[in-house]
Amino acid sequence: MLDHVQARLDPAGRQVVEVTVHHGYRPHTIEARAGRPLRIVFDRRDDEPCSERVVFSSPRLDRRLVPNGLTVIDLPAQPPGEVRFTCAMGRYRGRIQLVADASGSNREHRGLGGALDSPGRRALALWLLTLPLVAIPSIALLDFGMAILVALVSLLACLVGCRWAFGQSRPRA
Ligand SMILES: [Cu+2]
Incomplete structure (x- = not known):
């Protein structure tokens, strides 16, 4: 035994x-x-x-x-x-x-967060999530070209926002 x-x-x-x-x-x-x-x-x-x-x-x-x-x-x-x-x-x-x-729980957290670790990837994930919200009304209200433009602007906003948020949440040594 x-x-x-x-x-x-x-x-x-x-x-x-x-x-x-x-x-x-x-x-x-x-x-x-x-x-x-x-x-x-x-x-x-x-x-x-x-x-x-x-x-x-x-x-x-x-x-x-x-x-x-x-x-x-x-x-x-x-x-x-x-x-x-x-x-x-x-x-x-x-x-x-x-x-x-x-x-x-840290290991689990790292596993979950690992894929979305960098601000760029996090922004991309957020952008993909919000894409239908942004693009669908844009296609309905505007035209296709404008919808793409709006989606790109939202990606840029996401990138900037995530970079800012990432900088804020980084622990201070
Ligand atoms: Cu004894």
């Missing part, structure tokens, strides 16, 4: 991990996202004294595990860091590594 596992997300978006208790904890290292509750399902496979209690460092919890059965312990959302859990005597040891959730 694995010694190091990552908590999985159940369909409700809750983090869940199973830990077998028998001569120690398997896995003994759990990786989970910080800022989200974590459910640990302890599967105690014996009735030895070391398996009886599990003590958490954060939040400070001391729980009894039913012999030869499952005990569910829900931990609240916590900041990034390490949470230790041990038996009552500290002989069985496990730890939970809470990893900042921000890294995940």
Whole structure:
């Protein structure tokens, strides 16, 4: 069995991990996202004294595990860091590594924003989005040549606007 596992997300978006208790904890290292509750399902496979209690460092919890059965312990959302859990005597040891959730959302953000990173590309995307709004009434009201001219002017406005907005939103060092 694995010694190091990552908590999985159940369909409700809750983090869940199973830990077998028998001569120690398997896995003994759990990786989970910080800022989200974590459910640990302890599967105690014996009735030895070391398996009886599990003590958490954060939040400070001391729980009894039913012999030869499952005990569910829900931990609240916590900041990034390490949470230790041990038996009552500290002989069985496990730890939970809470990893900042921000890294995940940043990655998603970068993935989404990556394609539209430069002001020029962002302007082009905006222009394409507004093109029907600008061009269709222009064709109806003016003629085709004027519509193209209006569309080009809107592209220019988009480029200038995005360059300006990009400059404004750039973080100041
Ligand atoms: Cu013990």
